[in-house]
Amino acid sequence: MAADGRVGQYEHEQMNPQDPNAPVPPSVPPVPPAAPPPEDAGSQALADAMRSSFVIVQVIMVALVIVFLSSGVFTVGPREQAIRLQLGKPVNNGKLYQPGLYFAMPRPIDEVVKLPLTALISAESSVGWYLNAAERAAGAPEPPPTPKLNPANITYALSADTNVIHVRATAQYRITDPKTYYFNFTDGAIFVTNALNNALLQACTEFPVDGILTSNRAEFHERVQQLVHDVVAGENLGVTLAQVEVYASPPLYLLPRFNEVDQAMVRRDNTVKQAETYATTNVAVAQGQAATRVNIADAARKRKVDMMAAEADTFSKLLAQYERNPELFKRIKQMTALESIYTNADTKIIVPPNSKELRVNLNREPQEPSVSNIPLAP
Amino acid sequence: MKRKPLTLLIAAILLIIFVLMLFVYQVRLSQVAVVTRFGKVVDVQTNAGPGLRWPYPIEQVFVMDQRVQNFQDNFEQIKLHDQNIIFVSLYMGYRISEPDLFFRNFLNGAVAEAQPALNDLVRSAKSEVIGRHDFSDFVSTGPGQMKFTQIEHEILAEVQKRLSEKHYGVEVKFLQIQKIGLPESVTQNVFDRMTAERQTYIAKIQSEGELEATKIRSAADSAAAKLLYEADAQAFTIRGQGEAQMMKSLEVMQKNPDLAAFNMQISALEQFLARKTTLVLDMTTSPLQWLRMGESANTNTNK
Numbered sequence: 001m002a003a004d005g006r007v008g009q010y011e012h013e014q015m016n017p018q019d020p021n022a023p024v025p026p027s028v029p030p031v032p033p034a035a036p037p038p039e040d041a042g043s044q045a046l047a048d049a050m051r052s053s054f055v056i057v058q059v060i061m062v063a064l065v066i067v068f069l070s071s072g073v074f075t076v077g078p079r080e081q082a083i084r085l086q087l088g089k090p091v092n093n094g095k096l097y098q099p100g101l102y103f104a105m106p107r108p109i110d111e112v113v114k115l116p117l118t119a120l121i122s123a124e125s126s127v128g129w130y131l132n133a134a135e136r137a138a139g140a141p142e143p144p145p146t147p148k149l150n151p152a153n154i155t156y157a158l159s160a161d162t163n164v165i166h167v168r169a170t171a172q173y174r175i176t177d178p179k180t181y182y183f184n185f186t187d188g189a190i191f192v193t194n195a196l197n198n199a200l201l202q203a204c205t206e207f208p209v210d211g212i213l214t215s216n217r218a219e220f221h222e223r224v225q226q227l228v229h230d231v232v233a234g235e236n237l238g239v240t241l242a243q244v245e246v247y248a249s250p251p252l253y254l255l256p257r258f259n260e261v262d263q264a265m266v267r268r269d270n271t272v273k274q275a276e277t278y279a280t281t282n283v284a285v286a287q288g289q290a291a292t293r294v295n296i297a298d299a300a301r302k303r304k305v306d307m308m309a310a311e312a313d314t315f316s317k318l319l320a321q322y323e324r325n326p327e328l329f330k331r332i333k334q335m336t337a338l339e340s341i342y343t344n345a346d347t348k349i350i351v352p353p354n355s356k357e358l359r360v361n362l363n364r365e366p367q368e369p370s371v372s373n374i375p376l377a378p
Numbered sequence: 379m380k381r382k383p384l385t386l387l388i389a390a391i392l393l394i395i396f397v398l399m400l401f402v403y404q405v406r407l408s409q410v411a412v413v414t415r416f417g418k419v420v421d422v423q424t425n426a427g428p429g430l431r432w433p434y435p436i437e438q439v440f441v442m443d444q445r446v447q448n449f450q451d452n453f454e455q456i457k458l459h460d461q462n463i464i465f466v467s468l469y470m471g472y473r474i475s476e477p478d479l480f481f482r483n484f485l486n487g488a489v490a491e492a493q494p495a496l497n498d499l500v501r502s503a504k505s506e507v508i509g510r511h512d513f514s515d516f517v518s519t520g521p522g523q524m525k526f527t528q529i530e531h532e533i534l535a536e537v538q539k540r541l542s543e544k545h546y547g548v549e550v551k552f553l554q555i556q557k558i559g560l561p562e563s564v565t566q567n568v569f570d571r572m573t574a575e576r577q578t579y580i581a582k583i584q585s586e587g588e589l590e591a592t593k594i595r596s597a598a599d600s601a602a603a604k605l606l607y608e609a610d611a612q613a614f615t616i617r618g619q620g621e622a623q624m625m626k627s628l629e630v631m632q633k634n635p636d637l638a639a640f641n642m643q644i645s646a647l648e649q650f651l652a653r654k655t656t657l658v659l660d661m662t663t664s665p666l667q668w669l670r671m672g673e674s675a676n677t678n679t680n681k
Binding site for chain 2: 058061062065083085087088089090094108111127147148149150151152155156157158159160161162163164183184185186187190191194195197198201202205206209210231234235251253254257258260261264265267268271272274276278279280282283285286287289290291293294296298300301302304305307308309312314316318319322323326329330333334335337338340341342344345347348349350351353360
């Protein structure tokens with residue numbers, strides 16, 4: 001600061017009166033201080049600028065320190081868990097932070113790794129189908145049916161009977177152990193996808209094509225699910241499978257042939273159902289007829305027995321009269337019967353004496369005849 | 379003058395940070411680190427946490443990802459033992475098991491550097507193992523013949539063996555068949571066969587349906603006939619029982635068989651002629667002859 005000796009001298013002299021040990025200045029009239037020489041304007045401006053810059057730098061540094069220290073504050077969202085690494089090592093033996101506000105040391109001392117906990121994650125197989133997942137999502141049209149498949153372009157599976165079949169699967173899974181899922185595997189989703197691929201291929205090689213498509217469809221689906229579960233659980237992926245859906249289709253080129261088989265199956269079912277209807281009806285009719293025959297026989301039995309009992313009763317009552325005069329008895333009974341017969345007859349034709357010929361029209365079921373419509377030959 | 383301590387504090391903090399950055403490194407969870415001194419591996423840190431080092435260029439720290447890595451080899455054709463050809467692609471999960479070995483084998487311990495070497499190794503092992511098998515080992519309707527999983531295990535064992543021989547410092551966690559296929563020309567033959575199978579199947583389905591329908595109808599007819607003849611037998615029995623019951627009444631009539639027969643004849647006649655009867659009578663029929671007797675008397679008188 002002492003640009004020259006005089007300024008220092010002046011400052012020193014100004015201070016002396018405050019010092020009791022200082023020599024008393026001579027009693028000479030004070031000499032007015034010489035006016036300081038004018039400073040260089042550029043130097044002054046530079047000094048001011050440096051002073052201001054230093055203040056700004058200090059403020060920025062303080063702000064940076066504050067920002068640095070407060071950068072450790074973090075929140076864990078409602079669908080998240082977090083793990084805090086201190087110098088790379090999990091804090092509290094990898095304790096998972098639940099949703100809330102927490103404080104951690106700033107990076108690079110602490111690092112907070114947030115682990116998303118989505119409700120359900122979907123994964124799709126990437127082999128076995130004629131369209132990949134992206135094409136399906138984009139609604140791409142089916143490729144044209146071709147009489148042969150280039151394995152480089154279209155993937156498929158092989159069935160147990162060495163046939164070609166298209167299969168795909170989707171899995172819904174939940175991350176139940178996020179620490180394992182995120183820190184043991186570089187990409188857990190790809191592992192699930194590949195587990196689906198492998199399960200599909202293996203399951204297909206265990207079933208014939210018709211079993212996969214129709215007769216053993218449920219067993220095939222169960223087998224795929226079981227294989228996916230086995231792989232996921234065996235590799236300790238940290239996820240729990242919620243659902244696995246499996247789809248299968250014959251090759252597009254052979255789709256009409258497979259449809260013909262379906263139609264043949266429908267026809268077979270119809271034929272069998274018609275036969276079953278016939279059987280049901282026929283047996284029911286036979287049951288009815290059988291019951292009727294038994295009932296008729298029973299009714300006839302009862303009627304005969306009752307009639308004979310009545311005859312026996314009548315016989316007992318008439319026996320005494322008959323024994324008194326059998327001829328008369330017979331005559332009377334005969335005439336009584338004739339009276340009843342003649343009276344009840346629908347048509348009575350009396351042939352005149354001396355008639356040579358009588359013509360009568362007989363029908364299987366006689367009409368209501370009358371005497372007038374029967375021609376009588378003279 | 380009041381700002382000096384704060385300035386010093388900040389400077390000290392910055393200095394500490396700078397020194398820490400120079401001398402301390404950290405290994406994150408799921409990572410491993412290899413420390414080299416003038417290019418020579420001097421330390422391997424497999425546990426997460428901080429570590430000390432001399433600043434560059436004295437020591438360098440190479441951090442590697444120890445998580446299970448994905449690996450998928452090429453989809454390529456392999457000749458089988460039975461001379462068939464099959465396309466197979468594998469999927470493998472592996473991790474760095476020995477970081478120093480991995481670092482020595484692959485530049486800077488980069489996983490990407492390991493992929494070509496692993497690809498060659500896996501392809502070679504795959505060709506050798508699959509080449510020992512027949513096509514029926516991959517797909518077969520016989521449960522004992524299918525060796526899909528066994529082939530995967532064999533390839534895995536072969537890959538692990540070769541990896542240990544090569545000292546790559548890599549451990550295979552699992553290996554699976556990812557994709558499978560047939561040569562394009564073979565798929566055409568398969569389609570032809572499948573078409574023929576469909577036709578055979580359709581014929582079989584139709585004949586099965588007809589056979590089953592015939593069986594059902596035949597069984598129904600048989601059941602119906604059985605019901606009827608059983609009913610007839612039952613009816614016959616019932617009638618027989620009736621006859622036996624009638625015999626009791628006949629015993630009463632033994633007192634005068636002539637009267638019994640007469641009564642029964644009269645009853646039968648009355649029932650027989652009870653309805654829809656047309657009687658054709660001449661004048662000699664009793665009691666019409668009485669009319670005739672009167673006529674003859676008149677005739678005689680007229681004569």
